[in-house]
Amino acid sequence: VTGDCxxxxxxxxxxxxxxxxxxxxxxxxxxxxxxxxxxxxxEVESIKEAxxxxxxxxxxxxxxxxxxxxxxxxxxxxxxxxxSALELAAxxxxxPHAGLPDPEELGSLPGDLGLYSADLETLETPVRIxxxxxxxxxxxxxxxxxxNSEGASFDSHLGRHIFANSHGFSGEYRSSYCSVxxxxxxxxxxxxxxxxxxxxxxxxxxLESPAxxxxxxxxxxxxxLHPVKxxxxxxxxxxxxxxxxxxxxxxxxxxxxxxxxxxxxxxxGMLGEKVANEDVTVIDDATIPGLFGASPFDDEGVPSxxxxxxxxxxxxxxxxxxxTARKLGMKTTGNASRGLTGNAGIGHGNxxxxxxxxxxxxxxxxxxxxxxxxxxxxxxxxxxxxxxxxGAAGLWIRGGELAFPVxxxxxxxxxxxxxxxxxxxxxxxxxxxxxxxxxLKIGEMTVGGK
Amino acid sequence: MLFxxxxxxxxxxxxxxxxxxxxxxxxxxxxxxxxxYFEYLLTSSISIDxxxxxxxxxxxxxxxxxRVIAGERTGYAYSDDLSPEKIRKAARVAACIAAAPAKVExxxxxxxxxxxxxxxxxxxxxxxxxxxxxxVKRADRAARAYDxxxxxxxxxxxxxxRHVLVATSDGVLSGDRQPLARLSxxxxxxxxxxxxxxxxxxxxxxxxxxxxxxxxxxxxxASEAAREAVAMLDAVDAPAGETTVVxxxxxxxxxxxxAVGHGLEADFNxxxxxxxxxxxxxxxxxxxxxxxxxxxxASRRGSLNVDDEGHPTQRNVLIENGILRGYLQDRLxxxxxxxxxxxxxxxxxxxxxxxxxxxxxxMLAGESQxxxxxxxxxKGIYCKNFGGGQVDITxxxxxxxxxxxxxxxxxxxxxxxxxxxxxxxxxxALKYVSMVGNDLRLDEGVGICGKEGQSxxxxxxxxxxxxxxxxxxxxx
Numbered sequence: 001v002t003g004d005c006x007x008x009x010x011x012x013x014x015x016x017x018x019x020x021x022x023x024x025x026x027x028x029x030x031x032x033x034x035x036x037x038x039x040x041x042x043e044v045e046s047i048k049e050a051x052x053x054x055x056x057x058x059x060x061x062x063x064x065x066x067x068x069x070x071x072x073x074x075x076x077x078x079x080x081x082x083x084s085a086l087e088l089a090a091x092x093x094x095x096p097h098a099g100l101p102d103p104e105e106l107g108s109l110p111g112d113l114g115l116y117s118a119d120l121e122t123l124e125t126p127v128r129i130x131x132x133x134x135x136x137x138x139x140x141x142x143x144x145x146x147x148n149s150e151g152a153s154f155d156s157h158l159g160r161h162i163f164a165n166s167h168g169f170s171g172e173y174r175s176s177y178c179s180v181x182x183x184x185x186x187x188x189x190x191x192x193x194x195x196x197x198x199x200x201x202x203x204x205x206x207l208e209s210p211a212x213x214x215x216x217x218x219x220x221x222x223x224x225l226h227p228v229k230x231x232x233x234x235x236x237x238x239x240x241x242x243x244x245x246x247x248x249x250x251x252x253x254x255x256x257x258x259x260x261x262x263x264x265x266x267x268x269g270m271l272g273e274k275v276a277n278e279d280v281t282v283i284d285d286a287t288i289p290g291l292f293g294a295s296p297f298d299d300e301g302v303p304s305x306x307x308x309x310x311x312x313x314x315x316x317x318x319x320x321x322x323x324t325a326r327k328l329g330m331k332t333t334g335n336a337s338r339g340l341t342g343n344a345g346i347g348h349g350n351x352x353x354x355x356x357x358x359x360x361x362x363x364x365x366x367x368x369x370x371x372x373x374x375x376x377x378x379x380x381x382x383x384x385x386x387x388x389x390x391g392a393a394g395l396w397i398r399g400g401e402l403a404f405p406v407x408x409x410x411x412x413x414x415x416x417x418x419x420x421x422x423x424x425x426x427x428x429x430x431x432x433x434x435x436x437x438x439x440l441k442i443g444e445m446t447v448g449g450k
Numbered sequence: 451m452l453f454x455x456x457x458x459x460x461x462x463x464x465x466x467x468x469x470x471x472x473x474x475x476x477x478x479x480x481x482x483x484x485x486x487y488f489e490y491l492l493t494s495s496i497s498i499d500x501x502x503x504x505x506x507x508x509x510x511x512x513x514x515x516x517r518v519i520a521g522e523r524t525g526y527a528y529s530d531d532l533s534p535e536k537i538r539k540a541a542r543v544a545a546c547i548a549a550a551p552a553k554v555e556x557x558x559x560x561x562x563x564x565x566x567x568x569x570x571x572x573x574x575x576x577x578x579x580x581x582x583x584x585x586v587k588r589a590d591r592a593a594r595a596y597d598x599x600x601x602x603x604x605x606x607x608x609x610x611x612r613h614v615l616v617a618t619s620d621g622v623l624s625g626d627r628q629p630l631a632r633l634s635x636x637x638x639x640x641x642x643x644x645x646x647x648x649x650x651x652x653x654x655x656x657x658x659x660x661x662x663x664x665x666x667x668x669x670x671x672a673s674e675a676a677r678e679a680v681a682m683l684d685a686v687d688a689p690a691g692e693t694t695v696v697x698x699x700x701x702x703x704x705x706x707x708x709a710v711g712h713g714l715e716a717d718f719n720x721x722x723x724x725x726x727x728x729x730x731x732x733x734x735x736x737x738x739x740x741x742x743x744x745x746x747x748a749s750r751r752g753s754l755n756v757d758d759e760g761h762p763t764q765r766n767v768l769i770e771n772g773i774l775r776g777y778l779q780d781r782l783x784x785x786x787x788x789x790x791x792x793x794x795x796x797x798x799x800x801x802x803x804x805x806x807x808x809x810x811x812x813m814l815a816g817e818s819q820x821x822x823x824x825x826x827x828x829k830g831i832y833c834k835n836f837g838g839g840q841v842d843i844t845x846x847x848x849x850x851x852x853x854x855x856x857x858x859x860x861x862x863x864x865x866x867x868x869x870x871x872x873x874x875x876x877x878x879a880l881k882y883v884s885m886v887g888n889d890l891r892l893d894e895g896v897g898i899c900g901k902e903g904q905s906x907x908x909x910x911x912x913x914x915x916x917x918x919x920x921x922x923x924x925x926x
Contacts, residue, residue, distance in 0.1 A: 040721065046524035046803060047547040050540070053530065054511065069509035071530045080510065088506040091583045095502045148723050150844075185723045185844055194723065194844040227845075229921075232691030262499070262602050263646060264638060343505045378849035379838040380871035380923065384638065384648045389688070389871040389923040391840070391849035408847045410871050410923025412690060448690040448873070448923040 006031065007172055009055070010164040013078060017059050018166055020086055024060035024100050025166045028299070028340050029053065032159040037125070039132040040151035042140075047125070056340025057081050061089040063098045069341040097326040098343075100300070105322075105332060106169040107303040114290035116174040117203020120156050123178075128154045131180045131210045138214030139184035145225065146218050150194060152182035156204075169301035176202055177292070180210050186221040193227070193405075195220035195375075200432060202290060220374070223395065227407035230396060230449040236370035237411055237445045238363060238397065241428060243373045244437035248351055250415060251282060252435070253383045255309055255317075256346050257324025257335075266386035266416055267315060275315045276419035279356055282310040284319055286334070286349025293350035293434030300336035300344050307333045309351075321346050352436040356425030360439040363424045365400035371447050372397050373411065386415035392447075410448035418442050453561055456625040457490050457613045462532050464488075466559050469617040472516070473557045475541040477619060480550035481520040483781070484541075487758060488514045488532070488615040489800040492575050495608040498586040501594075506579065513800040516540045520550030522786055528801045559623040564762050565755040567748050568656035573629035575611040577659050582607055585633055589668035593637045596676035599683065601646070602638035605672070607631075616760035624760035629656050630751065630907060632896050635671045639679035647685065649678025650835075650853065653894030655749045671894070678835060678854050681866050688855070688870035688924025694830030695872065695920045696823055696858065699891035701836055703910035706741055707811050707899065708839040708848040709876045710734070714768050714776075715794075715806040715901075716783035718843050725846030725876050726774065734774045735880030738816055741769040743778060745793055745809030751895040752810035752909035759795035759804050766792045768811075769880070780806040798904040808899060812911030816886025820914040823885045825861040831922060832856045832863055833872070846876035871923040879920065887914030 010027040017025035031053040038045040055078070056069040066088030070081045136152035156178035164170040181198035197217035199208035239247065259265035267275060276282075286295050286304035295304050300322055308316050320328070321336035321344045337347025364372065377391030393407040413421075426439030458464045469486060476484035494508040513530040514537055525547025527540040574582065589605035609631035616624045632654030640646040651674035653666050662668060697705060710726070718724035726734070735741070745763025747753050754763050759781045767775045779787070780795030783806060796807035824832060832855060839850030851871045856863040892911035899908040 044523050046526060048526040048528075048803065049543055049547070050526075050528040050801065052513070052528075052801065056509075065505060067505060067507040069507070069511075071511040071513065077510075084508045088508060088579065091496075091503070091579045092506050093498075093503040095504055098504070148721070150721070150723060192723065192725065192844050194842070224845075262604075262638070263640075264602065264648070266645065341509070342507050377842065377847070377873075378840045378851055378871050380849070380851040380869060382648070382869045385645050385868070387869045389851070389869060389925075391847065391871055391873045391923070393842075393845075393847070407845060408873055408875055408921065410690075410849075410873050410921060412688075412870065412923045412925045414925075446690045446923075446925045448921050450692055450921075 006162050007170060010162050011170055013057055014164050014166050016082055020082060022059040022061055026058045027164050028056045029162040030340060032157060035156045037129050037132055037154045038151050039136050041149060044129060045151055054340055055081060057085045058341055059085045059089060060098060063094045063096060064089045064092045065098055067341040097323055100165055100167055101302050101322045101332060103167045106167055106301045108171045109287060109296040109303050113294045113296060115294060116176045119203045119205055120158055120176050120178055123204050135180050135182040135210035135214040138211035139182050139218040142215050142218035143222055145186050145188045145222060146184045147187050148185035150183035150185060155179050163301055165301055171297055173296050178204055180207055180213055182214050182217045184218050184221045186225050188225045191226045193221055193224035195224060224405045227405040229408045230406055232449050234444050234446050236367050237442045238370060238372045239440045240374045241438055243376050244440040245435050246376050248353060248435045248437050250381050252348050252351055255319050257318050257320040258346060259383060260318050261324055261327040264384050270315050273315055274313050276310055276313045277422045278313040279425045280310055280313050280422055281354040283308055284348050284351045288350050291350045291431050293348060298334045298336040299338045302332055302334040304349055305334045319346055350434050355427050355429035355438050357427055358424055360426045360428050363426055363439055363441050364397055367397045368399055370397040372402055388413050388415050411445050412448060413445040453623055453625050456615055458488050458615045470557045470559055472537055472541050473617060473619050475538055476516050476518050476545050477554045479545040481518040481548045482553050483519040483619050485517050485616060485618040486514060487800050490613040491610060493610040494575055496583055496586050497606045498590045499604045501590050503583055515800040516544040518544045518548035519782055520548040523548055524803060526803050554619050557619050558621050559617055560621050561623045565746055567746060567753050567755055568629060570629045570658050572658060573611040574609040574631040574659040585662050585668045589635045589672040592669035592672035593635055593676040596673045597680045599639040599641055599680055600637050600676045601640055605635045607633045618760055622760040624756045626755050631657060633662060633668060633671055634896055635675040637675040637679045639683055641683050647679050647682035649675045651675040652896040655751045655895040656753060657749050685866040685868045687926035688867040689922050689926050690924045692919050692921050694827050695917045696827060696832045697912060697915050698834040699889045699912060699914050701893040702833055703812050703912035704836050704839050704850050706813055707808060707910050708841045708850055709879050710741060710768060711808045711811045712841045713843055713876045714778055716777040716779045717806055719777050720783045720787050724843050729774050732774055733772050734877045735769050735772040736883045737772040738886045739769055739772050739880050739883050740814040742767050743808050743811045747810055750810050750909050751907045757793045757795045758797045761791050761793045763793035763809060778806045780804055796906050798906060802904050807906055808908050810909035812892060815888050815890035815913045818885045818887050820887045820889050823887055823914050823916045824858060827858045828860055830858045832858050848876055849873045873921045882918040883915050884918050885916040889913045
């Protein structure tokens with residue numbers, strides 16, 4: 001099977017599924033080339049290079065579904081793919097809400113979303129290695145206390161996503177990304193700390209200067225040396241954008257259609273209600289060209305769109321696929337997401353909290369005694385109840401300024417209270433991935449320490 | 451399993467001669483070592499939600515990874531096509547990456563002896579689907595029947611059968627057939643006027659389907675998940691700050707995985723940025739603590755007959771009576787550190803470079819009665835079940851999140867407390883272990899460990915222990 005035949009193969013798999021008794025079918029084919037180079041202490045540590053492809057099929061027989069996948073695209077492999085999915089529809093249950101999107105909901109955004117950069121196709125390996133090498137060198141040269149490194153890496157991925165269904169949808173798009181990342185280790189006396197920084201782009205030309213990435217990483221590691229474990233207390237907590245982004249990850253889980261219909265979210269049943277401070281507006285937008293969460297259609301063939309999730313503190317929308325929309329008596333928001341196969345789950349496009357007007361410095365200056373969080377650890381977030389308890393590291397705020405590093409503490413509260421208590425939103429929104437948030441300040445949380 | 455009986459010989463017609471030729475191709479540009487890792491993986495999964503079996507999936511994936519090591523440099527390429535020309539191409543790509551002065555003369559493969567830890571005749575993946583569907587249906591019914599306050603139940607069953615073959619330029623030829631199955635149940639309970647609470651349970655191993663039909667039926671996991679959800683309905687705020695912590699037996703062994711296990715993986719120590727670097731022979735825990743990583747326990751989720759570099763797994767003592775004894779090694783780190791291999795080289799799949807990983811990590815039993823341990827605490831918390839954990843190797847700080855815990859007041863368990871994260875520092879935390887129970891228990895078999903983007907199945911275990919001081923991330 002050559003690459004050019006893949007869209008035909010997807011359509012053919014759908015056709016054969018129908019011919020074999022399916023009443024509906026969806027076929028996804030993914031193809032990708034990956035490259036990864038790791039540098040450590042200025043030497044090449046590893047290089048990995050390979051390509052792969054695989055196909056997935058989901059079929060419906062009436063209201064029952066079956067799903068399968070294979071990395072074997074030979075005729076035998078495809079026959080087994082079909083047989084496997086059909087056989088499973090016999091063992092699943094009738095699900096009244098199962099089905100494909102309605103035909104009129106299918107489609108693809110027109111125009112170029114800037115998802116693919118051809119400069120990565122021809123980028124020479126030495127250039128890739130050099131980017132990682134420069135990033136690490138800049139970190140190592142930044143300060144004598146940067147005496148070790150976990151390494152630096154250059155990664156790239158070129159991918160192609162093909163989707164066809166039995167309502168006549170057939171689409172494909174290519175995407176690419178590359179990144180340079182470095183994780184230096186700072187050491188001073190008996191204190192050893194690491195941190196990292198990175199740049200991510202659709203193409204090589206869009207990457208930030210590797211040396212700048214390295215210097216930023218070094219600064220981040222150095223400022224963590226000789227941390228203090230503070231006393232347990234209730235104080236204002238300011239989240240650096242990298243840490244604030246994790247709150248958006250939590251919020252995504254809480255507005256995820258599956259969590260909503262199962263009542264597994266503290267935001268279930270809250271549409272139209274005030275759930276956050278009025279400075280808070282949260283948007284999911286998969287239509288912004290060039291950003292990492294953009295796509296012309298979702299994983300059910302529904303066009304991507306912009307959905308306002310929280311508008312000035314009021315919960316306006318959940319993020320839905322076709323199934324969860326039907327369960328809730330609503331319309332899909334074009335957020336279907338899946339790997340190769342299975343029932344569609346839910347994903348986000350560019351999911352972000354809109355920038356406010358205060359600079360981060362301004363936000364800090366208003367805090368006489370508080371905690372500036374730069375890193376969060378662990379999984380202590382319960383979306384059902386909103387209970388929030390995570391390991392944290394960062395810097396203590398004294399008199400409006402960053403005073404000394406803090407680690408081995410926890411921050412705890414409840415997401416409901418945290419959203420309502422979100423009293424300052426920074427102006428520094430920046431997309432370093434598909435989820436983004438500016439500096440955020442929460443009025444009060446419990447810092448657990450000594 | 452003998453090579454001649456493997457799927458790679460029978461179905462893909464690969465011969466030992468082919469393997470030797472591909473290894474030679476991999477070393478054609480030089481290098482100290484090369485290996486081939488073949489994988490043929492069959493998977494299935496079934497889920498039930500709202501008493502409806504909403505999905506069932508089965509799949510097949512296959513591929514080969516070719517690795518060449520020259521000094522500390524690794525070249526890696528893989529192919530998801532097992533045709534000879536694609537394998538040769540992957541070998542050439544890996545060879546170019548790791549080009550170095552030639553060192554390996556000729557490869558002569560020999561099949562070695564190995565364990566037979568999971569003598570599974572018929573893997574769950576090979577059984578009739580209808581039988582496995584029944585497991586999630588039974589789990590759903592049992593969780594709902596447990597208590598009228600249970601209103602949502604999900605059960606997820608997954609199994610896989612992984613055929614692997616490792617051939618190395620050291621002459622190792624080793625095949626394995628690795629079955630794995632697990633059943634997970636989650637339940638939500640609610641009471642009028644209060645938010646819902648959740649509970650989870652699950653189990654499995656490298657077992658036959660019979661495992662779930664006899665001693666570990668779905669009802670056992672279902673009622674455990676439902677019990678936890680109902681128990682948490684009465685939860686009060688967790689304490690904040692340092693307190694005495696008692697860990698119950700079994701899954702709370704995740705403490706060891708995070709606090710010491712990762713920090714003792716040899717790659718971090720070879721490179722000098724683990725908080726345990728250079729501490730072999732030093733005291734890193736109280737003398738009551740002996741911690742082992744054992745990949746040879748029959749039928750366990752974390753066990754392997756051979757690691758993913760073809761080396762037999764073994765029982766490795768990490769901490770003995772409080773003294774740090776050794777690291778977990780893979781081929782590369784053991785060669786550079788001139789240490790004995792420990793059978794700890796693992797990888798997620800053929801598309802991944804192996805690295806040192808844990809298998810089943812646990813603390814040996816002590817002499818205290820569990821009830822005496824609880825009775826000894828005037829004020830503290832007792833943690834019965836946990837969610838996930840994470841560690842910062844360099845600073846040694848680690849967290850793990852309690853999903854079911856109770857206040858201890860005057861030596862008695864009183865009220866359940868809300869979910870809270872516990873935080874500590876690896877080389878310090880176990881120094882505060884003052885009592886170790888005689889009730890060592892391994893977890894039920896659902897653990898997954900992530901490292902540098904690679905996930906592998908693992909196990910943990912611990913007896914009841916008392917830790918005099920640890921920070922609890924509550925709000926009270």
